[in-house]
Amino acid sequence: MKRYIAPLLIALLAVNATAQTSLSLYHMEVVPQSSMLNPGRAPRCNVFVGMPSANISFRGETNIKLSQMFQKVDGEWKFLTENDFDYTDINRRLKKGARANTQMNLGLINVGWRQAENYWSVNWNFRISSGASMPKAFITMLDKGLPDGTRLNFSRMRFNMISYHELSLGYTRALDEQLTIGGRLKYLSGVFGAKTKFSKFDVTTGRDQWAFDVDGEANLSFPLKMNPDKNGAIAVDSIEWKEMSALEIVGRTLIGFHNPGAAIDLGAEYKIDENFKVSASVTDLGFIIWSKDANKLSAKNQYEYNGFEVEFNDFFDGINLSDRFSDVVDSVKNAFSSHTTTKTFATGVHPNIYLGGEFTPYQFMSVGLVSRTTFWGNGVTQNFNLTLNMKPYSFVSVMSGYTVDIKGCITGDFGFSINMGPLQYYLMLDGLPLVQRRMTFEGEKIVMPYNLCDMSVNTGFNIIIGAKGPKPNHNSKY
Amino acid sequence: MERIRTKLLFATCLLAMAGCIKDDVEIDEFKYTRMPNLAAPVFYANVDYNGIFKHLAKNKPQNNAKVEFDNDGLIYLTYKKNYEVSWNSVADINNIHWSVNQLFPTVEGKEVSHNISDRITMNADSSQRFDTIIISKSTMTVKAQKMDVDGDGTMIFSEMTKDGKALEVKWKLNEGTEQTIDVSGYKIVPGHSSETSYMTTNIVLEGTATATSTTSYLNIEMTMTEIVPQVLFGYFGTKDALNRKSIMDISFFQSHEFPDEIEFNGAFINLDVNNWTGTPFNLKMDDRFIVKSNKDSLPVSLLKDSALYIEQINYTDYRADGKYAPKHNYFLIDTTNSNLNAILNCSPNSYDYILQITTNPHGEQSENFLTEESKLQADVQLYIPFWLKITNLTREDTIDFDLNSIILDADNAKYVDAISLYFDFDNGFPITLWSQAYLVDEKNTIVDSLFNGREQLWNTPKLDQNKRVSKWAATHSQVTMDNKKIVDCSKKDVKKIILHTGISTTSAPDQYLKFYKEYGLTMNLSFEVLSKK
Structure with missing residues (x-):
C-alpha cells in the first residue's frame, strides 16, 4: 500500500495545487496577491x-484550439480522426506541434505588512509546473499516414514537471511620489522533478524499411527503483516506485529540503500623473538543482525493420503473425531501453515578464492593460489583457476584461473581491471562452468551450487590516 | 454619480457574461476512419543451403537423425543409434547379503564360547564363476544385535585380504554393533563348489553369560553393496547382455511435402562394435523395413542366423596409460549384399530391428575378466542418400484477408486508390515457381484474382554445362488492386486469398535436383496502400 502513497500524493498535488497566475489580477490592487505579479506594486x-x-491558483495553457478539432463537411460534423477532416487549419496553427503547460500554486503561509514607505511580505508556497509537447510529426502522421518515403521528426517531444516549495521575502519601497520599486528573494526546494529531451528521434517509413533513430535522455528526481536487465538496459515498464514509509513521504514532500534552488522577482511602478501609471516586472527568474534520487536515463539506439524474417521452414509450417508482430514490438521497445546514471541536473522555473499600464479616471474605476510573456520549457507565450476594474463600494471590487494571445485567441476575464470586515474573499477567472459549442455526442448534449487557450483561476481568503477604500476626490466633476 | 457607478458595475458584469453559444456540433460517436496511406515491408527471407538443411533436419523423423549434403549435391538422411553394455550387464556381482539368526545355550555366570562358520555366495547367476576380485569401491556393513554376554565377538573373512591380512570385524557382545567398513582395495579369492563362488566367514563369540535365561540369541547381518571391481577374473557364462527391439521412423519420405519424386542412391546400414571387456561377444540382428500402407514386412536379416563375433581384449594388452584399446568389428549392409534400394523404393515407414548381444558364444575357452571401465559399444547407422525431383508440385494455401475489416468499413472502399504488393525474388535454385492468388468470399467463391494468369515469381537461373546454377535470376513483380477492384471486392465481401503455387525443377526436367552450398534464394514482400484525400 505504501508504494502507492507517493504517486497518489503527487497526483493529488498536481490536481489541486498553484504562483499567482491570473493576468487580470495584476491591477486588482485590493487583493494582496496581486503584488506577487509585480513586487514593485504594493x-x-x-x-x-x-x-x-x-x-490557490491554477493556470493551464495550450496551443490546441478545441474549435479546430471539429469541421462541418457536406453538412456533417467530422472529428479530426475522421476521413474527410481537412488538416489545413490545424497545420497552420500548430507549425511546431502541440503544447500544453500548467502551473499551480498553493499558498501555505502568506503575510504582508506596511511599514511607513516600505511594504514587506513573507510567503511560503508549494508550486507545481508541468509541460508537455507533442511534435508536429504526430499530426502529420494522423493527416498523411505513413506513405513510402516518410520521414518524421519526433525530437520535439518533451515532458517536464517540477514541484517545489518556495520561501520568499519581498520588499517594496516608494522612492518618491512617482516611483516605487520592489523585489522578492526566493529560496526554492525541489520535491519532484523530471525533464526529457531528445536530440534525435527520427522515424523513417517506406516500402523497403522502417527505421527508428533515437537519442534522448530523461532526468528524473523521483523515488524510483531502476531494474536493469543483465545488460544494464532499463525498459520503461521495469521502473518501479521505491517503497517509502509514511514518515519518509512526509519528509520528502513537506519538510525535506533536498534540491536547493533560488529565484528572484523584480518590479517597479511609475506614476506618470494622477491618472496614469505604468509598471513592469520580471518574476520567477531562477533555477533548481536536483540531486535527491537524481537519475539520468539515456537512450541511444537505432532499429531497422525490414519485414519479418521468414525461414524456409515457415513456408511449410505457416507463420504466426502475432508472434512475429510481438517480436517487432519487443525490438522497438528495446530501441527505447535506456541506461541510467546518477547525475545532478538543473531546471528553470518558468519566468514571466509583465508590462502594465493603468488609467484611473475615477477613484472607483480604472482601465488596465497588461502584457505577459511566459517562458515555458517548451515555448514562449504572449498574452495581452485589457480590464475594467470597478470599486463601486468600499467592500466590493469587480473586474471584467478580455485576454488575447499572440495567435489571436480571445477570451474573457472576470473577477471580484468582497470584504466582510477584515475577511476578504476573491475569485479571478481568466481565459473564459467567449463562445461555447453545444455538442451532441452519442445522444448526450454537452456544452464545450469554443476556445480554451490560456485559462487561469485564482481564489482564496485573506485577513485584511487597514484596507484603503476610494479616497474622496474633491476635483471630481461628479 | 451613484447611478453611473451602478451602470458601470452592471456593464462590467455584462461584459464578463458576453459569451454566446455557437454551432450545434453533432458527433454520433468518436471513430477513427482516416484512410491509410501506408507503405511497409512485410517479410524477407534468405533461403540458403543451411535453410534447406534446417528444414529437412527439422522434418527428420527422429532426434537421432541427421541431414547432410555431400559435394555431389546428394542429400544424406542419417539415422544413428548407440547401444552400450556395461560391465555389470556381463557379471552379476553388484550386492552381497548374508545373515545368521541362532539360539544357543548359556548359563548365567558361566563362560560362553561359540563358533559359527558359513559360506557367503558371491555369484547371483549360477552360470557364472568368479575366480578373483579386487574391489575398487564398496562398503561392507556388519550389524550384530547385543547379547546378554559380557565378552567379545569376532567375524573373520579369511578369503578377503588386504596386504596379506584377512578382514576381521570385532565388537562387544553386550553392546552389539553396526559398523560400515570401506573395503576398497580388498582382494577376494572365492572358493568354488558346484555352481557357486563363495567366501567363508568365521564368527567367534567368547565371554560370560549375564542373564538368567538358559539360551542366548545371536543375530548378525552382513551386506556388501555397490561393488565395483577394479578387476574381476572368472567365467561369466553364455547369456544375453542385450536384447532390444528398436524402431527407426523413416516416414519422412511419405510425409514430406517438398519432393514429389526421390531417387535413392546407395543406401547402407553399418554396424560398428567396440569391445572393451575381457569377454567375447556375438552380435545378431533381426531387421526389416515396414511399409505401413500394406503392412508389408521387408526383411533384411543378414545377421539373423549368422552372427558378428567380437573378440575379447587380453588382460596384459593395456597401453602405457593403463587403458585398453577395444577389439573392433563391423558389418556393412549395402546394395551389394542386400536389396536395400528395392526396399526403399517401396516407401517403408520404419526400420525395425532386434539387436541381440551374447557373451561367450562359444562357451568357456579362456578366462574372462572385467574392469570397472569395461564396456561394449554398438552403433547402428542407417544412411539413406537421395536426390529430389520436382515436377510441377502444386500447393494451395489459404490466407485470411478480410478487406472490409482492413479498410475499416465497406463505405471506405471508395477512398482507397490502390493497394499494391511488391514481390522481389533472387533465385539461385534450379527451380521455377509460379503463383496465382484468388480473392474469395466466405464461401470460397472466387471474386477476382491478383495476377492475370499464372505469374512466374521465380525465374530460371542461368546454368553451366553441368546444369549447375552459375547466375541467380532476379524477378520483380508488382500486383496492384486499383480502386475499381477494391470497391468490387469490398462489395462482394472478400474474406480470404487462396494462393496456388507450383514449383518444378524445370532447369533439368529429366534430372534430379542436387543441392550445392552456393545455392540460395532471397525474397522480399512489401505493400503500399494509397488513399484519396
Missing part, C-alpha cells in the same frame, strides 16, 4: 494574512 492594505492553504 497592495492597498496595511497588513494582510492569507488564510493558510486557502489561497
Whole structure:
C-alpha cells in the first residue's frame, strides 16, 4: 500500500495545487496577491494574512484550439480522426506541434505588512509546473499516414514537471511620489522533478524499411527503483516506485529540503500623473538543482525493420503473425531501453515578464492593460489583457476584461473581491471562452468551450487590516 | 454619480457574461476512419543451403537423425543409434547379503564360547564363476544385535585380504554393533563348489553369560553393496547382455511435402562394435523395413542366423596409460549384399530391428575378466542418400484477408486508390515457381484474382554445362488492386486469398535436383496502400 502513497500524493498535488497566475489580477490592487505579479506594486492594505492553504491558483495553457478539432463537411460534423477532416487549419496553427503547460500554486503561509514607505511580505508556497509537447510529426502522421518515403521528426517531444516549495521575502519601497520599486528573494526546494529531451528521434517509413533513430535522455528526481536487465538496459515498464514509509513521504514532500534552488522577482511602478501609471516586472527568474534520487536515463539506439524474417521452414509450417508482430514490438521497445546514471541536473522555473499600464479616471474605476510573456520549457507565450476594474463600494471590487494571445485567441476575464470586515474573499477567472459549442455526442448534449487557450483561476481568503477604500476626490466633476 | 457607478458595475458584469453559444456540433460517436496511406515491408527471407538443411533436419523423423549434403549435391538422411553394455550387464556381482539368526545355550555366570562358520555366495547367476576380485569401491556393513554376554565377538573373512591380512570385524557382545567398513582395495579369492563362488566367514563369540535365561540369541547381518571391481577374473557364462527391439521412423519420405519424386542412391546400414571387456561377444540382428500402407514386412536379416563375433581384449594388452584399446568389428549392409534400394523404393515407414548381444558364444575357452571401465559399444547407422525431383508440385494455401475489416468499413472502399504488393525474388535454385492468388468470399467463391494468369515469381537461373546454377535470376513483380477492384471486392465481401503455387525443377526436367552450398534464394514482400484525400 505504501508504494502507492507517493504517486497518489503527487497526483493529488498536481490536481489541486498553484504562483499567482491570473493576468487580470495584476491591477486588482485590493487583493494582496496581486503584488506577487509585480513586487514593485504594493497592495492597498496595511497588513494582510492569507488564510493558510486557502489561497490557490491554477493556470493551464495550450496551443490546441478545441474549435479546430471539429469541421462541418457536406453538412456533417467530422472529428479530426475522421476521413474527410481537412488538416489545413490545424497545420497552420500548430507549425511546431502541440503544447500544453500548467502551473499551480498553493499558498501555505502568506503575510504582508506596511511599514511607513516600505511594504514587506513573507510567503511560503508549494508550486507545481508541468509541460508537455507533442511534435508536429504526430499530426502529420494522423493527416498523411505513413506513405513510402516518410520521414518524421519526433525530437520535439518533451515532458517536464517540477514541484517545489518556495520561501520568499519581498520588499517594496516608494522612492518618491512617482516611483516605487520592489523585489522578492526566493529560496526554492525541489520535491519532484523530471525533464526529457531528445536530440534525435527520427522515424523513417517506406516500402523497403522502417527505421527508428533515437537519442534522448530523461532526468528524473523521483523515488524510483531502476531494474536493469543483465545488460544494464532499463525498459520503461521495469521502473518501479521505491517503497517509502509514511514518515519518509512526509519528509520528502513537506519538510525535506533536498534540491536547493533560488529565484528572484523584480518590479517597479511609475506614476506618470494622477491618472496614469505604468509598471513592469520580471518574476520567477531562477533555477533548481536536483540531486535527491537524481537519475539520468539515456537512450541511444537505432532499429531497422525490414519485414519479418521468414525461414524456409515457415513456408511449410505457416507463420504466426502475432508472434512475429510481438517480436517487432519487443525490438522497438528495446530501441527505447535506456541506461541510467546518477547525475545532478538543473531546471528553470518558468519566468514571466509583465508590462502594465493603468488609467484611473475615477477613484472607483480604472482601465488596465497588461502584457505577459511566459517562458515555458517548451515555448514562449504572449498574452495581452485589457480590464475594467470597478470599486463601486468600499467592500466590493469587480473586474471584467478580455485576454488575447499572440495567435489571436480571445477570451474573457472576470473577477471580484468582497470584504466582510477584515475577511476578504476573491475569485479571478481568466481565459473564459467567449463562445461555447453545444455538442451532441452519442445522444448526450454537452456544452464545450469554443476556445480554451490560456485559462487561469485564482481564489482564496485573506485577513485584511487597514484596507484603503476610494479616497474622496474633491476635483471630481461628479 | 451613484447611478453611473451602478451602470458601470452592471456593464462590467455584462461584459464578463458576453459569451454566446455557437454551432450545434453533432458527433454520433468518436471513430477513427482516416484512410491509410501506408507503405511497409512485410517479410524477407534468405533461403540458403543451411535453410534447406534446417528444414529437412527439422522434418527428420527422429532426434537421432541427421541431414547432410555431400559435394555431389546428394542429400544424406542419417539415422544413428548407440547401444552400450556395461560391465555389470556381463557379471552379476553388484550386492552381497548374508545373515545368521541362532539360539544357543548359556548359563548365567558361566563362560560362553561359540563358533559359527558359513559360506557367503558371491555369484547371483549360477552360470557364472568368479575366480578373483579386487574391489575398487564398496562398503561392507556388519550389524550384530547385543547379547546378554559380557565378552567379545569376532567375524573373520579369511578369503578377503588386504596386504596379506584377512578382514576381521570385532565388537562387544553386550553392546552389539553396526559398523560400515570401506573395503576398497580388498582382494577376494572365492572358493568354488558346484555352481557357486563363495567366501567363508568365521564368527567367534567368547565371554560370560549375564542373564538368567538358559539360551542366548545371536543375530548378525552382513551386506556388501555397490561393488565395483577394479578387476574381476572368472567365467561369466553364455547369456544375453542385450536384447532390444528398436524402431527407426523413416516416414519422412511419405510425409514430406517438398519432393514429389526421390531417387535413392546407395543406401547402407553399418554396424560398428567396440569391445572393451575381457569377454567375447556375438552380435545378431533381426531387421526389416515396414511399409505401413500394406503392412508389408521387408526383411533384411543378414545377421539373423549368422552372427558378428567380437573378440575379447587380453588382460596384459593395456597401453602405457593403463587403458585398453577395444577389439573392433563391423558389418556393412549395402546394395551389394542386400536389396536395400528395392526396399526403399517401396516407401517403408520404419526400420525395425532386434539387436541381440551374447557373451561367450562359444562357451568357456579362456578366462574372462572385467574392469570397472569395461564396456561394449554398438552403433547402428542407417544412411539413406537421395536426390529430389520436382515436377510441377502444386500447393494451395489459404490466407485470411478480410478487406472490409482492413479498410475499416465497406463505405471506405471508395477512398482507397490502390493497394499494391511488391514481390522481389533472387533465385539461385534450379527451380521455377509460379503463383496465382484468388480473392474469395466466405464461401470460397472466387471474386477476382491478383495476377492475370499464372505469374512466374521465380525465374530460371542461368546454368553451366553441368546444369549447375552459375547466375541467380532476379524477378520483380508488382500486383496492384486499383480502386475499381477494391470497391468490387469490398462489395462482394472478400474474406480470404487462396494462393496456388507450383514449383518444378524445370532447369533439368529429366534430372534430379542436387543441392550445392552456393545455392540460395532471397525474397522480399512489401505493400503500399494509397488513399484519396
